[in-house]
Amino acid sequence: MSTSARDVPATVAVVGGGTMGAGIVQQFLTAGADVVLVEAGDEAARSGVARVAAGLDGARARGKLDTAPSQVLARLSAVTDIADLPSGVGLVVEAVPERPDLKIAVLTAAEGAVGEDAVLASNTSSLSVTDLAAALKRPERFLGTHFFNPVPASKLVEIVRAPQTAPEVLASVRGWVAALGKTEIVVRDAPGFATSRLGVALGLEAIRMVEEEVASPADIDTAMELGYRHPMGPLRLTDLVGLDVRLAIAEHLAAELGDRFAPPELLRRMVAEGRLGKKTGQGFHIWDEGEHKRE
Numbered sequence: 001m002s003t004s005a006r007d008v009p010a011t012v013a014v015v016g017g018g019t020m021g022a023g024i025v026q027q028f029l030t031a032g033a034d035v036v037l038v039e040a041g042d043e044a045a046r047s048g049v050a051r052v053a054a055g056l057d058g059a060r061a062r063g064k065l066d067t068a069p070s071q072v073l074a075r076l077s078a079v080t081d082i083a084d085l086p087s088g089v090g091l092v093v094e095a096v097p098e099r100p101d102l103k104i105a106v107l108t109a110a111e112g113a114v115g116e117d118a119v120l121a122s123n124t125s126s127l128s129v130t131d132l133a134a135a136l137k138r139p140e141r142f143l144g145t146h147f148f149n150p151v152p153a154s155k156l157v158e159i160v161r162a163p164q165t166a167p168e169v170l171a172s173v174r175g176w177v178a179a180l181g182k183t184e185i186v187v188r189d190a191p192g193f194a195t196s197r198l199g200v201a202l203g204l205e206a207i208r209m210v211e212e213e214v215a216s217p218a219d220i221d222t223a224m225e226l227g228y229r230h231p232m233g234p235l236r237l238t239d240l241v242g243l244d245v246r247l248a249i250a251e252h253l254a255a256e257l258g259d260r261f262a263p264p265e266l267l268r269r270m271v272a273e274g275r276l277g278k279k280t281g282q283g284f285h286i287w288d289e290g291e292h293k294r295e
Contacts, residue, residue: 017048023151
């Protein structure tokens with residue numbers, strides 16, 4: 001690899017330009033990498049680039065970016081076919097929806113497009129990294145890099161190693177995470193890893209408490225924020241992540257680990273009603289133009 005232990009790769013590819021993918025792109029751009037964004041179609045690619053541009057503008061406005069956003073954005077390009085990735089890409093991060101078939105299709109296509117020394121990574125928050133690796137010709141060059149939303153503000157990256165992951169690949173990725181100014185934890189591949197497993201368990205219990213009318217969503221969140229020093233209560237966090245996303249993860253964990261992760265009926269009902277949290281304006285709390293209002 002062309003980078004030192006504390007540098008990011010010279011060229012990084014990110015597949016998927018949604019909220020998470022755009023945040024990952026922004027992080028590598030500001031760390032000095034050239035980044036190629038892969039999206040399915042010209043309109044989606046333009047939207048992804050616009051998200052990155054808005055993130056850079058926001059960082060500049062908050063005093064978190066010393067360089068003009070336009071200069072940083074000049075190092076971003078977009079393609080609509082993974083086959084068009086340059087062979088010199090050092091890292092490919094897959095950030096598409098949590099569907100195993102989709103992720104495998106993306107990863108196998110990326111493996112065929114880039115050089116043999118490139119590292120492949122999945123931003124999955126719950127799917128088996130070992131199962132994803134099994135579809136690859138070079139599984140030793142693959143692992144999970146679980147970023148958190150919002151990516152630029154979050155300090156954590158959960159690195160998930162599969163049994164096949166080569167030690168030198170793990171070492172390189174740890175260095176790249178440090179170069180992004182973030183802290184990494186390393187976990188072995190297991191259902192829910194460390195963060196999703198604990199976070200979902202707390203969130204589901206909070207939802208059951210609302211269902212049982214133990215306390216209001218606002219009071220439950222305040223209890224954890226002030227009583228346990230959580231920076232964000234479990235229900236507000238559920239709103240931020242998306243109730244549909246949390247439901248999908250809970251269903252996966254219930255299938256893998258048993259009924260203790262069975263989604264509460266209230267969660268299923270709210271998803272069916274379209275109350276998905278911040279992205280729809282209402283979940284356990286009301287959200288107005290990105291701002292959270294306590295009920």
